[in-house]
Amino acid sequence: MIITEYLEIKIDFLETLFPGKVVIVIQNGAPNINNLGKLRLSIDRLETRLRQAGISSIEDVKYATIEVSGQLGYELKDNKKPLTKEDFMTLMAEISQMKEMIGDNIKPQGNKNEQNNIFQEISSRKFEGNKKEPYKYL
Incomplete structure (x- = not known):
């Protein structure tokens, strides 16, 4: 395992081969149906993950990805971001x-x-x- 992690760091090709790569599931507030199909992830499951992240609507999301670890990564649209x-x-x-x-x-x-x-x-x-x-x- 240590050898594969070392090789992933040194060789870019192996970084995507062993663990996989990030998949975009929402672009500009619209779900990417093709990528959802590849992941065998339904819209309902995606909405569940969004609700768990505190997002009430798919249209509020600028981009969302499923990370290599399986976690949902997202960026909200500018008008939906919280006040800092x-x-x-x-x-x-x-x-x-x-x-x-x-x-x-x-x-x-x-x-x-x-x-x-x-x-x-x-x-x-x-x-x-x-x-x-x-x-x-x-």
Whole structure:
């Protein structure tokens, strides 16, 4: 086994001969039926693997492959990729730049439900309504 792994590293041809090669099963959101047939993998089984990876639709996948180990490898389309911390920080920087550009032209809006906010009542110690009102429900 060690000899075959060594030969796979040194000779590219043997790398695909012994363990096999990666097979593309989804391209641009469409399943590759020919490759699925070669792998004897049904659409239902592919969908099961996608669901286990947290993907709800085949159309959300840009490319998906079945690796040599049998694992599913995939890349989501750009509009379906999750938000990264870097993306979030970029958006926050753009929002702060827009706030600076707008300046004092827009007045900040307070919470319209501030009067009905029970936390605001406690912090201000000003209670609404009749003091005997809570007791009428007991």
